[in-house]
Amino acid sequence: MNTARLPHLFLLLPLAGCSGWQSALDPRGSTAEELHGLFWLFTITCTAVWGAVLLVLAAALWRRRHPAGISEAQQARSERRSGVAIGAAVAATVVIITGLTFASYLATRGIAEEHPEALTIRVRGYQWWWEVLYADSAPHRAFLTANELHLPVGRPVRLELATADVIHSFWVPNLAGKQDMIPGRENVLVFTPREPGTYRAQCAEFCGIQHAHMALRIVVEAPADFERWREAQIAEAAPPMTPEEEAGRQVMESKACGACHTVRGTAAAGTLGPDLTHVGGRQTIAAGMLPTTRGSLAAWIADPQTVKPGNNMPMVPLTAEELQAVSAYLARLR
Amino acid sequence: MTRPPEDRDLRDTALDTGQEPDALERRLARIWRTPPGLVNALSTVDHKIIGRRYIVTAFVFLALGGVLAMLMRLQLAQPESRFLSPDLYNQVFTIHGANMMFLFAVPVMEAMAIYFVPLLVGTRNIAFPRLGAFSYWVYLFGGSMLWIAFILQMGPDVGWFAYVPLAGPQYSSGKRADIWAQMITFTEISALAVAIEIVVTVLKQRAPGMSLDRIPLVVWAWLVMAFMIIMAMPAVVTASSMLILDRLVGTHFFNPAEGGDVLLWQHLFWFFGHPEVYIIFLPAVGMISTMLPAFVRRPIFGYLPLVMALLTMGLLSFGLWVHHMFTTGLPRLGESFFTASSMAIAVPAGVQIFCWLATIWLGRPAFRVPFLFILAFFFTFVLGGMTGVMVASVPLDTQVHDTYFVVAHFHYVLVGGAVFPLLGAIYYWFPKITGRMMSERIGRWVAGLLFLGFNFTFFPMHILGLQGMTRRIYAYPAEMGWGGMNLFVSLCSVAMAAGFLLFFIDIFRSARHGEPAGDNPWEASTLEWATSSPPPPYNFVRIPVVTSASPLWDEKGSLPVVSGLAVNRRELLITGMGNATPEVRETSPQNSIWPFFAAIATSVMLVASIFTPWAVVWGAIPLTITLIGWFWPRGTPEDDS
Numbered sequence: 001m002n003t004a005r006l007p008h009l010f011l012l013l014p015l016a017g018c019s020g021w022q023s024a025l026d027p028r029g030s031t032a033e034e035l036h037g038l039f040w041l042f043t044i045t046c047t048a049v050w051g052a053v054l055l056v057l058a059a060a061l062w063r064r065r066h067p068a069g070i071s072e073a074q075q076a077r078s079e080r081r082s083g084v085a086i087g088a089a090v091a092a093t094v095v096i097i098t099g100l101t102f103a104s105y106l107a108t109r110g111i112a113e114e115h116p117e118a119l120t121i122r123v124r125g126y127q128w129w130w131e132v133l134y135a136d137s138a139p140h141r142a143f144l145t146a147n148e149l150h151l152p153v154g155r156p157v158r159l160e161l162a163t164a165d166v167i168h169s170f171w172v173p174n175l176a177g178k179q180d181m182i183p184g185r186e187n188v189l190v191f192t193p194r195e196p197g198t199y200r201a202q203c204a205e206f207c208g209i210q211h212a213h214m215a216l217r218i219v220v221e222a223p224a225d226f227e228r229w230r231e232a233q234i235a236e237a238a239p240p241m242t243p244e245e246e247a248g249r250q251v252m253e254s255k256a257c258g259a260c261h262t263v264r265g266t267a268a269a270g271t272l273g274p275d276l277t278h279v280g281g282r283q284t285i286a287a288g289m290l291p292t293t294r295g296s297l298a299a300w301i302a303d304p305q306t307v308k309p310g311n312n313m314p315m316v317p318l319t320a321e322e323l324q325a326v327s328a329y330l331a332r333l334r
Numbered sequence: 335m336t337r338p339p340e341d342r343d344l345r346d347t348a349l350d351t352g353q354e355p356d357a358l359e360r361r362l363a364r365i366w367r368t369p370p371g372l373v374n375a376l377s378t379v380d381h382k383i384i385g386r387r388y389i390v391t392a393f394v395f396l397a398l399g400g401v402l403a404m405l406m407r408l409q410l411a412q413p414e415s416r417f418l419s420p421d422l423y424n425q426v427f428t429i430h431g432a433n434m435m436f437l438f439a440v441p442v443m444e445a446m447a448i449y450f451v452p453l454l455v456g457t458r459n460i461a462f463p464r465l466g467a468f469s470y471w472v473y474l475f476g477g478s479m480l481w482i483a484f485i486l487q488m489g490p491d492v493g494w495f496a497y498v499p500l501a502g503p504q505y506s507s508g509k510r511a512d513i514w515a516q517m518i519t520f521t522e523i524s525a526l527a528v529a530i531e532i533v534v535t536v537l538k539q540r541a542p543g544m545s546l547d548r549i550p551l552v553v554w555a556w557l558v559m560a561f562m563i564i565m566a567m568p569a570v571v572t573a574s575s576m577l578i579l580d581r582l583v584g585t586h587f588f589n590p591a592e593g594g595d596v597l598l599w600q601h602l603f604w605f606f607g608h609p610e611v612y613i614i615f616l617p618a619v620g621m622i623s624t625m626l627p628a629f630v631r632r633p634i635f636g637y638l639p640l641v642m643a644l645l646t647m648g649l650l651s652f653g654l655w656v657h658h659m660f661t662t663g664l665p666r667l668g669e670s671f672f673t674a675s676s677m678a679i680a681v682p683a684g685v686q687i688f689c690w691l692a693t694i695w696l697g698r699p700a701f702r703v704p705f706l707f708i709l710a711f712f713f714t715f716v717l718g719g720m721t722g723v724m725v726a727s728v729p730l731d732t733q734v735h736d737t738y739f740v741v742a743h744f745h746y747v748l749v750g751g752a753v754f755p756l757l758g759a760i761y762y763w764f765p766k767i768t769g770r771m772m773s774e775r776i777g778r779w780v781a782g783l784l785f786l787g788f789n790f791t792f793f794p795m796h797i798l799g800l801q802g803m804t805r806r807i808y809a810y811p812a813e814m815g816w817g818g819m820n821l822f823v824s825l826c827s828v829a830m831a832a833g834f835l836l837f838f839i840d841i842f843r844s845a846r847h848g849e850p851a852g853d854n855p856w857e858a859s860t861l862e863w864a865t866s867s868p869p870p871p872y873n874f875v876r877i878p879v880v881t882s883a884s885p886l887w888d889e890k891g892s893l894p895v896v897s898g899l900a901v902n903r904r905e906l907l908i909t910g911m912g913n914a915t916p917e918v919r920e921t922s923p924q925n926s927i928w929p930f931f932a933a934i935a936t937s938v939m940l941v942a943s944i945f946t947p948w949a950v951v952w953g954a955i956p957l958t959i960t961l962i963g964w965f966w967p968r969g970t971p972e973d974d975s
Binding site (some may be wrong): 020022023024025032034038039042043046047049050053054056057059060061063064065075078079082084085086089090093094095097101102104105107108111112127165166167169171173176177178180182183184185186187195200202203204205206207208209210211212213288309 | 590595637639674695713721731802811
């Protein structure tokens with residue numbers, strides 16, 4: 001059996017119950033867990049303060065008052081007491097604020113630690129998709145993919161975040177806080193995924209017309225599964241198996257597709273769009289817009305501007321047969 | 335032209351003969367009035383007329399911005415909605431933000447100051463009133479430009495913050511980002527002009543005896559606001575000018591490939607942008623401090639701490655801007671510093687809250703409509719302040735930044751902290767402006783609908799943000815599970831819209847049919863209630879003399895007044911900065927059409943410079959001509975002295 005197919009089957013499973021797959025309230029990584037604890041510390045403290053203020057307000061509004069008013073001496077005494085109460089409340093504010101600042105500082109220190117054995121991945125934002133580079137000390141083992149990140153569970157990961165055009169922001173709330181991708185700079189995000197599963201990341205900095213549709217899948221899996229996936233990705237594109245797929249490969253190479261997209265092992269070697277060498281094995285196409293099926297590939301290629309208005313993929317005129325063939329071929333590229 | 339000598343210096347004391355009881359009023363009215371007719375309406379420099387126009391215009395922009403908000407809620411009510419195209423949605427949220435910040439919130443606070451500062455400090459007109467007229471027209475033209483561009487499908491679509499490089503020449507072709515940047519220039523010019531007027535009026539035109547410790551708190555707040563405008567606005571003018579230069583003449587301030595820096599934009603923008611929040615918020619809390627005594631029947635508790643709190647917040651707000659940039663990867667130590675400074679502002683904010691609580695505690699609350707808005711403020715703003723403490727923490731901010739949590743947070747502080755007090759202030763001061771009361775019954779409905787509508791609309795957004803919903807997205811997949819809560823939010827926003835609609839209905843109804851208010855319907859203590867409602871063109875028949883912080887409460891009988899001011903020309907009293915001791919009689923400018931022409935020349939120049947840099951050169955010529963006309967000596971006593 002082709003080992004490259006295994007991870008794909010595995011990927012489909014966690015999609016079923018994924019309501020909290022982009023939620024800061026459902027931490028599945030080291031950083032997110034730390035932040036989740038901090039979040040509740042702040043929330044509980046602040047709610048208590050807010051409640052106390054409103055209670056005092058209610059008491060001030062509806063407390064019993066002398067119908068005829070009070071003497072000046074009594075008035076002076078209650079004003080003095082109010083002054084003391086205000087002083088105490090201000091002191092309490094200072095103490096609470098200092099405590100929260102300190103807790104916040106400690107959390108920052110805790111989550112920024114780098115690990116020498118961390119898995120380093122370079123993620124680069126494009127309008128409106130993500131390029132993912134798994135570097136390797138052996139150059140032929142390095143590979144590019146797009147809109148999907150695979151991570152081995154329990155191993156620290158170091159993401160080097162950059163951008164090819166405007167500012168984007170990388171955010172997987174279940175695993176870590178967000179970090180911007182800024183032209184002329186490189187930011188680093190360090191965290192350790194703790195539980196296997198599929199998580200969703202989304203661009204958090206407004207980046208233009210399709211900012212809403214710039215998502216990324218993150219698959220956290222057992223180390224063995226991760227290694228299998230990695231080996232499969234390092235391999236060149238799968239050869240066409242049927243005449244239709246062979247025709248699809250020719251379309252890919254002869255039409256405009258190859259000007260922007262790369263399929264390693266073929267003549268298509270463009271670098272403007274996502275690398276399609278293993279596109280059929282990814283969960284989604286168009287940065288999270290559609291599930292990867294032959295049908296959705298065909299729909300996307302036939303009219304990318306209706307599916308994702310304003311994106312940078314032009315409509316390439318194809319005959320019905322060419323469209324059939326090229327989508328069959330891409331679906332084969334697992 | 336020679337005048338009879340007695341006519342050159344006719345004083346009000348000369349009219350005290352008792353033969354004609356209202357001779358003084360008639361004289362003053364003739365000198366200060368704005369005659370009927372279009373040209374006269376365009377020429378007026380009466381701060382009340384300009385202030386009223388300013389307020390009305392700002393509320394028109396509020397209503398327009400509200401319509402955009404409802405469009406967004408309609409779009410987001412269900413997943414992957416196709417009601418608005420992404421292009422239109424991006425324009426809608428950009429203009430909603432830019433409009434609410436630059437065309438509503440900041441101008442409306444200035445507008446209230448233009449109308450009320452001279453009345454509250456007891457003078458006849460604002461300082462440099464022609465500058466005020468100029469400011470209004472520039473504001474009106476700049477705001478109109480933004481909306482006309484939107485109607486022509488040329489509306490900015492880069493967010494109200496216009497981050498580069500998205501707003502730069504490479505990624506925003508067309509003129510949309512230029513429209514945004516030039517709209518900034520318009521509003522900055524008008525804001526700076528008003529700020530200078532406020533500073534000079536408050537420091538030099540206070541009624542005799544209104545020493546620094548007797549200034550009404552809202553006037554203190556406006557003074558701090560004006561200084562903040564003067565210090566913060568140049569940063570954004572610089573930034574937007576650099577953006578226009580990058581776009582128009584090919585400079586590379588923000589292009590890293592040529593040695594520019596994209597983060598420079600964010601530093602400059604937020605160095606202005608964060609103080610701007612306090613430019614909006616401080617006048618609002620000043621309004622609360624000034625209204626509250628009237629509804630609890632006692633002077634404010636803790637005048638000095640409240641003034642100190644205003645000054646401290648004004649100062650601290652300049653040290654917080656980096657908390658808008660916690661996810662840009664700045665050095666950790668710097669971030670911790672800005673966490674501490676952001677949290678520190680909770681201390682003066684707390685001082686204010688505690689002083690108001692003590693004032694209510696010690697007083698006897700009367701639950702009239704303005705007071706209801708103050709209560710809505712307490713509930714809402716304090717909650718927004720708490721989430722503010724949360725976003726001030728760097729690590730927490732990395733989770734909630736640019737999500738609906740932040741959308742909820744800043745609407746809590748801006749609507750809760752500024753709009754609720756402002757609406758209370760409208761109910762409070764409407765009788766002074768129009769001479770008629772707004773409806774107490776409708777007002778309760780307005781307050782209730784807005785309070786409930788607001789909280790049910792915006793509270794769930796905190797949760798949506800934590801569940802991963804990012805800002806500025808025109809659509810979201812159904813599988814995210816955000817649909818139900820978004821539908822709920824959209825439905826509740828209808829209640830809020832209904833509240834605003836009812837508010838506007840009440841305004842229109844009361845302006846015509848409201849009950850006559852009398853001079854002082856709330857039995858309040860500050861000077862604006864000492865004159866008639868609406869005030870005459872000259873504000874006060876005689877300038878009052880102030881002997882306490884609550885003059886109308888502490889002076890039994892009538893206020894002591896100043897006499898000896900000229901009545902044959904516009905004249906007011908200049909007093910010392912500290913103790914407000916009378917220094918000199920000073921003339922106040924006449925009506926003039928030139929500020930209107932100067933504003934037109936400025937606007938033409940600014941709009942044309944979107945299309946060619948030469949507009950700045952050629953446009954300077956008509957502008958110079960209008961300024962010469964403005965300052966040309968005319969041989970009138972006002973202009974010559």
